[in-house]
Amino acid sequence: MKNIFNTIKKSIIPILGVLAFTSCGDENDQTPYQSKDGIANASNVKFVHAAVGPNGTNFQINYFTGTEKISAVSVTTGVPVGMNYGAQYPVPINYVLMKPGTQPLSVLTPVTPAVTIFNGNITTETGKYYTSFLVSTPPSVTPPVYSLYQLNDDLTVADLDKTKAYIRFINVISNSAPAGYDLGLLKETSTIGATPVTTKEVYTYRNVTFKGGNEKYIAIEPQDPVDTRGYQLQVRVAGSPTNVPGTTTGTTIANLANSPANTAFVPRAGRIYTIYCRGIIGGIPTATSNAPSVTFITNK
Numbered sequence: 001m002k003n004i005f006n007t008i009k010k011s012i013i014p015i016l017g018v019l020a021f022t023s024c025g026d027e028n029d030q031t032p033y034q035s036k037d038g039i040a041n042a043s044n045v046k047f048v049h050a051a052v053g054p055n056g057t058n059f060q061i062n063y064f065t066g067t068e069k070i071s072a073v074s075v076t077t078g079v080p081v082g083m084n085y086g087a088q089y090p091v092p093i094n095y096v097l098m099k100p101g102t103q104p105l106s107v108l109t110p111v112t113p114a115v116t117i118f119n120g121n122i123t124t125e126t127g128k129y130y131t132s133f134l135v136s137t138p139p140s141v142t143p144p145v146y147s148l149y150q151l152n153d154d155l156t157v158a159d160l161d162k163t164k165a166y167i168r169f170i171n172v173i174s175n176s177a178p179a180g181y182d183l184g185l186l187k188e189t190s191t192i193g194a195t196p197v198t199t200k201e202v203y204t205y206r207n208v209t210f211k212g213g214n215e216k217y218i219a220i221e222p223q224d225p226v227d228t229r230g231y232q233l234q235v236r237v238a239g240s241p242t243n244v245p246g247t248t249t250g251t252t253i254a255n256l257a258n259s260p261a262n263t264a265f266v267p268r269a270g271r272i273y274t275i276y277c278r279g280i281i282g283g284i285p286t287a288t289s290n291a292p293s294v295t296f297i298t299n300k
Contacts, residue, residue, distance in 0.1 A: 046297065052136055056139065158270050167274075168275065173279055184201055233256040
C-alpha cells in the first residue's frame with residue numbers, strides 16, 4: 001500500500017448531503033455547528049481507528065455507507081489507502097454529516113481485493129453528535145472480531161460555562177486489567193521543551209474498563225490563550241498512586257507529557273475534548289509495538 005488516496009469519484013455523497021469541512025487544527029474558530037449551515041436533517045459522526053489487528057499488526061481502513069466511501073477525500077489516480085491506526089476522520093473539531101436513522105456501515109481494508117472487517121449498521125439522530133471508535137477483541141481471541149463503540153457527544157455542555165474546558169476519559173484497550181485504569185490529569189508549570197514541574201493533580205477518573213468511561217464531559221480549568229503550559233496525562237493501573245511526572249515505570253502504563261516529542265494537552269476555554277487510551281497491554285508482537293498510549297480528540 002502506498003500513501004495516496006483511494007481512487008473513487010465522490011464530491012457530495014447522496015446520503016450524507018455534504019462532507020464536513022477540514023480544519024487546520026483545534027485553535028481555529030470553526031465549530032462543528034458552522035459546518036452544518038444549510039444542511040437539514042443531518043447527524044454528525046467522528047470516526048476513530050483504534051483497532052489492533054492479528055498478532056498486533058497495524059492496518060489501514062476505509063469507512064463506507066452502502067457503496068459510498070465516507071472517510072478521507074477523493075483523487076483521480078492512485079492506489080487505495082485509508083486511515084492509519086490511531087487516526088481520526090475528519091480532522092479536529094469537524095464531523096462527517098450523515099443521514100440520521102439506521103444506515104448501513106462497513107469498514108474495509110484498502111487492498112485489492114478489499115477485505116471487509118466490519119459490516120453492520122450505524123444509528124444516529126437528527127442534529128446529534130457522535131464519536132465512533134473501531135475496536136477489536138483482546139489479542140487472545142483469534143481471529144479478532146471488530147466492532148463499533150459509539151458515544152454521544154453533548155457539545156452543548158460548553159454553553160454552561162464558557163470560561164471552562166471540558167473533558168471525558170475513554171478506554172479502548174481490549175486487554176485492559178479487570179479493574180480498569182485511572183487517569184491522572186496533572187497540571188504543569190513548564191513551557192514546551194522544558195522540564196515539566198507538576199503543581200497539582202486536577203482530576204482523576206477511576207476504574208475505567210474496556211469500552212468504559214462516562215460519555216458525559218466534565219469541566220476543568222483551561223489554560224490562558226497565550227499560555228503554552230499544559231496538563232500531563234497519566235493512565236495508571238486502578239488504585240495506584242501518582243507516579244513521578246514523565247516516567248513510565250511502576251504503575252503508569254501510558255503517559256503524555258508536555259514535551260517536544262508530544263502534542264501537549266493544552267485545554268482552552270470553550271473547547272471539548274475526549275481523552276482516550278489505546279493499544280495492547282504488554283505490546284504485541286514485542287513489548288514496544290502497539291504499547292498502551294494516551295491521546296485526545298478535540299470535539300469542539
